[in-house]
Structures are given as C-alpha cells and as structure tokens.
Amino acid sequence: MGKSRNGIDHQIGFIQSLFHSIFPGILRGVKDQERYRRYLNTFILHFRPRNVPSRTLRFTLTWGLGGMAVVLILMLFGTGVLLKFAYHPFPDKAYESILHLQHDIQFGQLIRNIHHWSANILLVVVFLHFLRVFFTGAFHPPRQFNWIIGLSFFLTVLLSNFTGYLLPWDQLSFWAITICTGMFDYIPGAGLWLQKMIRGGAEVGPSTLTNFYAIHTVILPAVIILFMPFHFWRVRKAGGLVIPRTPEEDNETRGEMVPSIPNLIVREIALALILIAFILVISVFFNAPLESKANPGLSPNPTKAPWYFLGFQEILLHFSPLIALFFIPVLMIIALVSIPYMHYPSNTAGVWFASSKGRRMAIGATAAALIATPIGILLDEYVVDFAVWIPGLSPVISQGLIPLGIVLVGFYGFYLLLKPRYHANKNETVQVVFCFFLTAFIILTITGIWFRGSGMRLSWP
Amino acid sequence: MSEKKRKKIKEEQFPQDPSRRSFLNKLWIGLGILALFEFALLVMAYLRPSKTGVKSGDSETIIEAGPVAKFHLDSVTAFIRGKFYLCRLEDGGFLAVSRKCTHLGCTVPWLDKEKRFACPCHASAFDIKGEVINPPAPRPLDLYRLFIENNMVKVDTGKRIKRSEFRAEQVVYAKKVQT
Numbered sequence: 111m112g113k114s115r116n117g118i119d120h121q122i123g124f125i126q127s128l129f130h131s132i133f134p135g136i137l138r139g140v141k142d143q144e145r146y147r148r149y150l151n152t153f154i155l156h157f158r159p160r161n162v163p164s165r166t167l168r169f170t171l172t173w174g175l176g177g178m179a180v181v182l183i184l185m186l187f188g189t190g191v192l193l194k195f196a197y198h199p200f201p202d203k204a205y206e207s208i209l210h211l212q213h214d215i216q217f218g219q220l221i222r223n224i225h226h227w228s229a230n231i232l233l234v235v236v237f238l239h240f241l242r243v244f245f246t247g248a249f250h251p252p253r254q255f256n257w258i259i260g261l262s263f264f265l266t267v268l269l270s271n272f273t274g275y276l277l278p279w280d281q282l283s284f285w286a287i288t289i290c291t292g293m294f295d296y297i298p299g300a301g302l303w304l305q306k307m308i309r310g311g312a313e314v315g316p317s318t319l320t321n322f323y324a325i326h327t328v329i330l331p332a333v334i335i336l337f338m339p340f341h342f343w344r345v346r347k348a349g350g351l352v353i354p355r356t357p358e359e360d361n362e363t364r365g366e367m368v369p370s371i372p373n374l375i376v377r378e379i380a381l382a383l384i385l386i387a388f389i390l391v392i393s394v395f396f397n398a399p400l401e402s403k404a405n406p407g408l409s410p411n412p413t414k415a416p417w418y419f420l421g422f423q424e425i426l427l428h429f430s431p432l433i434a435l436f437f438i439p440v441l442m443i444i445a446l447v448s449i450p451y452m453h454y455p456s457n458t459a460g461v462w463f464a465s466s467k468g469r470r471m472a473i474g475a476t477a478a479a480l481i482a483t484p485i486g487i488l489l490d491e492y493v494v495d496f497a498v499w500i501p502g503l504s505p506v507i508s509q510g511l512i513p514l515g516i517v518l519v520g521f522y523g524f525y526l527l528l529k530p531r532y533h534a535n536k537n538e539t540v541q542v543v544f545c546f547f548l549t550a551f552i553i554l555t556i557t558g559i560w561f562r563g564s565g566m567r568l569s570w571p
Numbered sequence: 572m573s574e575k576k577r578k579k580i581k582e583e584q585f586p587q588d589p590s591r592r593s594f595l596n597k598l599w600i601g602l603g604i605l606a607l608f609e610f611a612l613l614v615m616a617y618l619r620p621s622k623t624g625v626k627s628g629d630s631e632t633i634i635e636a637g638p639v640a641k642f643h644l645d646s647v648t649a650f651i652r653g654k655f656y657l658c659r660l661e662d663g664g665f666l667a668v669s670r671k672c673t674h675l676g677c678t679v680p681w682l683d684k685e686k687r688f689a690c691p692c693h694a695s696a697f698d699i700k701g702e703v704i705n706p707p708a709p710r711p712l713d714l715y716r717l718f719i720e721n722n723m724v725k726v727d728t729g730k731r732i733k734r735s736e737f738r739a740e741q742v743v744y745a746k747k748v749q750t
C-alpha cells in the first residue's frame with residue numbers, strides 16, 4: 111500500500127517538475143503571475159507601439175479595416191494549408207478531390223467555405239481600406255510610399271483570388287480563367303507571350319493548373335508574408351496613423367497619448383473575434399459554389415469572369431478590346447500610383463474628404479456618376495452604334511476612341527460646370543476625379559454581376 | 572555620430588585610393604546585377620512552356636475526317652477530338668474551322684436551325700465560313716489546314732491559322748466534281 115502510494119507521489123512529482131520546467135513559477139503566487147504578464151506584454155510590444163494617440167483609436171478613423179484584412183489573411187493561410195492536404199492539382203483529379211473534400215472529409219466543406227468567404231470578403235475589406243486611406247488623405251507625406259506598397263498588396267490579393275478561382279476545376283472556374291487569360295490576346299507586344307507563359311501552353315490545360323497551384327500556394331503567400339511587415343513598418347515609421355482632425359486644426363497636434371496595452375490590443379482582439387465569428391456563421395450557412403466538372407467543349411451561357419473583374423468585362427462590352435484591356439487599365443494604374451506624388455497645396459492628412467467643400471464636391475461627383483453611368487450603358491446598348499452610323503471606320507476608332515472621347519469630354523464638361531461654383535483647389539479636384547471614375551467603375555461592376563444575363567444581354571437579376 | 576564623421580573615421584582606418592575603391596564597388600555591383608540577370612534568364616527558360624514534341628505535319632496531328640461524299644452540302648460536322656468543325660459549303664468546298672471564339676476563346680456551338688456559330692459568352696456570331704456576323708469578335712474563326720487525298724478529307728490540327736478575313740482561296744475542293 112505504502113509503496114504504491116509512494117509511486118503515485120513520485121509520478122505527481124515528475125509531472126509537476128515537468129510543468130514547472132515549461133512554465134517556471136507560474137503557479138507560485140501572485141507575484142510571479144505579475145512577472146509573466148509583464149513578459150507577455152513586452153513580447154506584444156515587439157510589434158505594437160507602446161503608446162498611441164488616443165484619437166487614432168476612434169473606430170471611425172480606420173473602421174478597423176486594415177486589422178480585418180490581417181485577420182482574414184491569417185484565416186486564409188490556416189484554411190489554405192488544410193485544403194492543401196486534400197487537394198490534387200491535376201485536371202482529372204482536382205474536381206474529384208473537391209467532391210471528396212466536401213462529402214467524405216470531416217468539416218471539409220466548412221474549411222472550403224471559410225477559405226472561399228474569407229477570400230471574397232477580403233477583397234471588399236481591402237477595397238474599403240483603400241477608400242478610407244484615400245478619403246482621410248493618408249497618402250500625403252510621409253505616407254506616400256506606403257500607398258504604393260498598399261497598391262502592390264492589393265494587386266497580390268487580387269492575384270491570389272484569381273489563381274485560387276481556377277483550382278476547383280469546374281465549369282465556372284475553367285471558363286472564367288479561359289476568358290480572362292484570353293484577354294492577353296489584345297495586349298500589344300508581349301501579350302501572346304505572356305498568355306502562353308501563364309497558361310503554360312496555348313490553351314488552359316494541365317500546365318495551367320500546375321502553374322496556378324504553385325503561384326497560389328507558394329509564391330503569392332510568400333509575397334504576402336513579405337509585404338505585411340513592410341506595410342506595418344511604414345505605418346510605424348510615419349509615427350502611427352493619421353490623427354483625425356477638423357480642417358482648422360493643426361496637422362502637428364497629436365493630443366493625449368495612451369498605452370496600447372490594453373487600449374489598442376483589446377480593441378484589436380475584440381474586432382478579430384467578431385470577424386471570425388461572422389465568417390464562421392456565413393460559412394456554416396452558405397456553401398462555396400461548385401458547378402459540374404470543367405468541359406472544354408462546352409461554354410456555359412453566360413460565361414463571366416470572377417466578380418471582381420466584371421467591371422473590366424463590362425468595359426470590354428462597350429469599348430474595343432485594345433482600349434478596354436490595355437489603355438484603360440494602364441491609365442488606371444498610372445493614375446493610382448501618381449495620387450500621392452502630385453503637388454498639393456495643402457497636406458490634408460487626417461481630414462475626411464479634405465475639407466467641407468471637398469465633401470460636398472465628392473458627393474456631387476458621385477451623384478453625377480451614379481446618373482451618367484447607367485444612362486451611358488443603356489445608350490450604348492440600345493441606341494449608339496458608330497460602326498453602323500459611320501461605316502468603314504476601324505473598330506478601334508468606332509468602338510474605342512469615339513466612345514472614350516465622349517466619356518472624357520462629358521466628364522470635362524461636368525468639371526467646367528463645377529469649377530467656377532466651388533473654386534476647388536488641387537486636393538479637391540483630384541478627389542472629384544477619383545470619386546467620379548470610382549463610382550462609374552463600381553456601377554459597371556454591379557451591372558456585370560447582376561444585370562447581365564444570357565448572351566451577356568442586359569436583364570434583371 | 573554624424574554621417575561625415577563616420578566617413579572620416581572609416582577613411583582613417585582604411586586609407587585607400589578613393590577612385591580605386593569606388594571602381595571596385597561598382598564592379599561588385601555590376602557583377603551582382605549580371606548574376607541576378609543570369610538567374611532570371613535561367614528561371615524564365617525553365618518556366619517556358621515546353622514543346623510537346625508533336626509538330627504540325629506529324630501523323631499524330633492529322634485527323635482523317637472521312638470520305639468526301641459523307642458530308643452533305645451546306646452542313647457542319649463537329650470533331651470533338653480535333654477541336655474543329657468541318658464545314659461543307661453550298662458549292663461543295665470544305666473548310667476546317669476552329670471551335671474557339673476569336674473574341675476571348677469560348678467554345679462556339681453550331682446552331683443548325685439558325686445556320687450560324689453562336690458564342691454563348693459575349694454573343695459573337697459567325698456564319699458557316701467562319702465570318703463574323705455579330706461582334707465583339709474581331710476576326711473570323713481560325714482555320715486548320717485541310718487537304719483531300721484519294722477522296723478522303725484530312726485535317727492537320729497541329730497548327731491553327733489566323734486570318735483577318737474570308738477569302739476564296741481558303742476553301743478546298745475535291746478534285747473531281749462530286750455526283
């Protein structure tokens with residue numbers, strides 16, 4: 111009796127000493143707990159600032175969007191790695207492996223749904239983050255370059271979504287990737303070469319799937335892992351976030367500082383938990399789509415690009431391909447990249463919409479685009495046809511330069527109309543242009559998603 | 572420590588001819604860039620889609636469609652394996668047109684009732700000769716080389732031929748007029 115009791119004591123003693131070797135001192139009283147809490151805090155302070163201006167904690171500055179993007183990316187990495195265990199990147203196995211994942215693997219469908227919804231919501235969140243950064247003027251010096259990093263980051267997230275889209279190898283993904291990579295046909299010069307490189311051959315096939323799989327699960331994740339610390343480091347280098355202020359307030363006043371533990375950290379954790387709960391709920395109730403297996407001999411009607419490219423697909427319906435797929439995207443990129451590098455009369459960092467006049471003008475431009483874009487789409491669909499009205503023109507002119515010219519002239523007229531009324535400075539003018547074209551692009555995307563039916567004719571959703 | 576001071580100390584520690592120093596620095600940078608460039612070329616060469624070994628004109632790419640008489644006038648026959656349609660025009664001539672829409676690459680079905688190829692993706696349409704009858708497709712459907720040997724129609728699927736318009740020379744006729 112006594113002997114065996116001794117044995118148990120011995121075992122308990124062993125477990126205790128093992129426990130203490132891992133967590134030395136954790137059960138040894140209040141003082142030690144205090145000490146370990148301090149260690150944890152100093153660990154947290156390796157990547158969060160010690161103090162933050164209390165005004166930047168206001169939810170209505172960031173809307174938590176950057177933080178939400180980080181959480182979604184972490185969820186994508188977690189579920190993505192799990193998916194890798196079930197997925198086979200070969201045309202004759204990919205679709206079956208997704209079916210197997212959904213039907214036979216415990217929680218397989220749920221994991222796939224989480225990956226799907228996180229990916230799509232991430233795009234929306236990053237887009238909104240981009241808007242908040244723009245409209246709070248957070249691209250002015252010293253944050254100029256972080257805008258560029260952000261744009262590259264955006265591109266990376268888009269490409270992640272795009273390369274992931276092919277992987278299920280169903281009708282939806284096969285044809286979406288076919289027409290999206292088909293667009294390279296129209297890029298002058300290196301277009302065909304690029305297309306062949308991306309597809310790994312002349313057509314979408316086994317090599318395309320291998321390429322996309324490698325890019326999706328190795329290259330882009332690596333790029334994202336590099337971009338994230340770079341982006342955050344620049345936020346720190348700029349002395350933290352922009353300080354929200356009214357136009358009259360001085361740019362330099364930082365106001366009261368508060369310790370980030372607990373003020374910032376608790377907010378971040380709360381937001382992360384709410385977001386994770388939200389994604390889980392959506393993933394339980396809504397399954398990621400999966401159509402029948404890819405069939406290269408049968409294009410579904412209608413065939414659409416992924417929703418985030420439908421703005422471009424819609425532009426493609428109205429303009430000749432060279433304009434729609436080359437000039438407009440290139441112009442867009444140049445415009446976005448040059449936003450922080452124009453010379454502005456005032457640094458409006460921290461002021462929503464640059465000024466109260468800026469706000470009124472932004473609303474005006476948005477309203478104008480809201481009205482003008484649908485009218486433009488309807489006119490082009492049912493009334494205007496330069497190719498018939500002026501026969502003998504090359505399509506680049508009749509479907510490209512003429513409509514583009516009309517859009518630009520129309521916008522310029524609108525601008526001339528507004529200018530004398532508002533005496534806008536450059537900050538406000540750039541914002542007006544941004545609002546107008548952004549709204550137009552959003553409406554084009556919405557049209558592409560919901561108002562294009564069979565044969566890509568306009569129809570109700 | 573200011574930048575200048577640091578430089579001065581450095582120079583005192585390593586007294587060297589500045590021009591030689593800068594030359595060596597440039598050399599290193601140049602070599603580094605060269606190495607990166609070579610590395611990039613290597614990766615590109617590695618990633619370039621490899622040739623499958625099948626070339627046009629090889630027997631593997633040639634598909635025997637069937638005897639001339641098998642195909643009715645003004646009819647279209649689909650060849651799934653070869654990814655083309657064999658079109659016989661009203662005057663008895665043959666064309667092998669690709670099933671790939673020239674707009675963005677969807678597969679176009681032949682609608683026999685309407686006598687046209689209609690792309691489901693963005694509503695391009697082509698007639699039996701592959702000519703565009705409805706944009707956005709920018710050019711007629713691509714062709715494959717077609718030839719007739721001993722009254723057998725054969726199509727070489729090894730190479731797709733792009734064309735900007737339909738021309739009479741593209742149509743292939745059997746040697747003798749069929750009865």
Ligand code: HEM
Nearest residue numbers: 172176177179180240243248256257260261263264351352
């Ligand atoms: C996956 C994409 C992105 C992630 C994870 C991310 C993350 C973050 C986070 C966590 C912050 C801290 C403040 C906040 O939450 O708003 C931030 C700030 C910032 N981001 Fe991003 N971001 C992304 C994309 C972008 C894009 C697309 C842009 C712009 C083109 C951008 C530009 C900036 C700038 C300029 C700041 C500093 C804002 C300030 O000082 O107030 N970021 N980002």
Ligand code: HEM
Nearest residue numbers: 186187190191193194226229270271274275277278327331
């Ligand atoms: C920003 C990061 C990421 C984004 C935006 C993203 C996006 C996507 C999307 C949209 C899909 C298609 C899912 C569907 O709707 O069917 C997908 C699938 C997939 N992803 Fe990701 N992903 C990301 C990161 C990762 C990572 C890090 C991995 C693994 C290392 C991964 C592995 C996979 C796999 C294996 C699939 C195929 C399974 C399926 O289609 O359901 N992903 N991804």
Ligand code: FES
Nearest residue numbers: 672674675690693
């Ligand atoms: S792919 Fe055929 S019309 Fe667009």
